Amino acid sequence: MKAIGRTLLALAVLAVGALAWWLLRSNAPPPDTGHPVDAASLKDPALIAKGQYLATIGDCAGCHTVQGGAPFAGGRELVTPFGSIAAPNITPDRGTGLGDWRFEDFWRAMHNGVGQHGELLYPVFSYTSYTKVRRDDALAIFAYLQSVPAVQNTVPAPTLRFPYNVRNGLKAWRALYFKEGEYREDPSKSASWNRGAYLVQGLAHCNECHIARDALGGARDDAPLSGGPIPAQNWYAPDLSTQANGGLAGWNEQDIVDLLKTGKSSRGTAFGPMAEVVVRSTQHLQDSDLHGIAEYLQSLPPRPVAAEVKLPFDTKALAERGRDIYTKQCADCHGDDGKGKNGIYPPLDGNASVTEPTGANATRVVLLGGFAPSTQANPRPYSMPPFAQQLSDADVAAVVTYIRTAWSNRATIVRDRDVSGLRQTPVD
Incomplete structure (x- = not known):
């Protein structure tokens, strides 16, 4: 049908x-x-x-x-x-x-x-x-x-x-x-903000990935940079608002600059398609442009409160299984508290890639490994090994569900069938 x-x-x-x-x-x-x-x-x-x-x-x-x-x-x-x-x-x-x-x-x-x-x-x-x-x-x-x-x-x-x-x-x-037209500066904003807006909205084309699309590939124009699945790649580009309920809620200007310049920040690390963007593009930007981009992103509005997650069944057993796997495989690097190690291993508590709506990012990183970009400012980044050969679909679903619901995270669960589908996704 x-x-x-x-x-x-x-x-x-x-x-x-x-x-x-x-x-x-x-x-x-x-x-x-x-x-x-x-x-x-x-x-x-x-x-x-x-x-x-x-x-x-x-x-x-x-x-x-x-x-x-x-x-x-x-x-x-x-x-x-x-x-x-x-x-x-x-x-x-x-x-x-x-x-x-x-x-x-x-x-x-x-x-x-x-x-x-x-x-x-x-x-x-x-x-x-x-x-x-x-x-x-x-x-x-x-x-x-x-x-x-x-x-x-x-x-x-x-x-x-x-x-x-x-x-x-x-x-x-x-x-x-399609709405044709050159960028028009907002006279009520600073020159730095306008430069950031011009780059984000135009040449850097951030909204091409960071927006949900309908069945015809069209994007809503009333919620730019609000996040969405990247078509045909099975990654999720997170919401870029740093305000309440945004995907980057709590990020400050320097966090954004650090991620774009080095591939890592105290709040997270660039993986998947974003890692390639950092390597080829953003690490080479002038500091003034990076700060302009960060200033603009910080002005994005708060997002609506997400609907309360209703679990389809009692997930206690699933979470306990996931916690056991996490303790054995993940805690040495990311910590029992999910805080990671600053400058080395990214935090999982409050991480936008962990809590994004679909669970695809965390699942793919567990399966394929997490390989941060090598940049001029961080030439030898720490990486995470893949677990596709060690963990079954049920194991991956359990540990990803655990990290998405532990600490301050309140995201949806991941099922075995979700993992199976992502395991089959070709790597570009």
């Missing part, structure tokens, strides 16, 4: 898309109105250096570089619930990259989500965030990308299921979820 429902929903979306195409077919993005860019100006070393830094903030290489491949040459498969899309080659190769692109083409892709030939881009390219990037910053990024070595590399075509492979259907999606 669920499959039939999804099919009907997809057909409905296609129908809406066809209607949107008929209604909006003359509403193509307006022609570029900026001044033409002189090709010689793209070779300005200062502009290129600025673009390199901005491309690092945006973690462009993270998607556009396949493991072991040439930087920015594309080919990394981006898996979505609707199929897969290989990230394109964005080196200046004339045949397979951006060698024939003008800046106006690049600006339209970033700002409007429209390709060189007028095709609508799939939102796996985060133009829903990049639209906020200012034109002069986009120009710097383009100058930098035009300066990197050209690599000939043709990437595979998208393998999306019907009807998601019908690009005209994106007109309906864009009408629902």
Whole structure:
């Protein structure tokens, strides 16, 4: 029945898309109105250096570089619930990259989500965030990308299921979820806050992961950065509010800066997809930008009080089993009180990755191990070994349930079947 429902929903979306195409077919993005860019100006070393830094903030290489491949040459498969899309080659190769692109083409892709030939881009390219990037910053990024070595590399075509492979259907999606427009500063806030907001909302595209999405891959616009499952990866990107009931409740500015700069803080450690973001991007940011980001995140509003967790059965036996496993396998590092060891092993009491709504993060770390990123400020981080071979699904469910309900934690339990499903998740 669920499959039939999804099919009907997809057909409905296609129908809406066809209607949107008929209604909006003359509403193509307006022609570029900026001044033409002189090709010689793209070779300005200062502009290129600025673009390199901005491309690092945006973690462009993270998607556009396949493991072991040439930087920015594309080919990394981006898996979505609707199929897969290989990230394109964005080196200046004339045949397979951006060698024939003008800046106006690049600006339209970033700002409007429209390709060189007028095709609508799939939102796996985060133009829903990049639209906020200012034109002069986009120009710097383009100058930098035009300066990197050209690599000939043709990437595979998208393998999306019907009807998601019908690009005209994106007109309906864009009408629902895409709001075009550059970031506008809030004059009531500090310059540092505005810089942080500009980066978080735009180039750093934090909301692309840290938000729940509906069946069509759309995100709510009334609760940014409120956390959500990362589609097709089985990780949960936590809520980023530091206020009451937020995922980072109690974190201070320095905690956030430390995590982004070093991969660890007194409140937690970066694992999973966030560890890669720290390695490729945030550890390289200027301190002023890190503090601006932290200042902005600290201004996110309090969250609603979570509904009281109602346990489906008496979990005393499950928790006792989990406590025994924790005492044998975990307490030496994380402590009987779950406080960890500052600067070495992260705390589990009050840890956002432990208490996130699904239990996926803690379960995957127990199964796969916890490997903090190696950064310039923390080149030899402590890691946690995997327990997938030592612990059964029932054991993992018990110990994860224990740490999610012990001390001050009040999260939901994890069941054997949850562990089994996550055990089968491929590692990217």
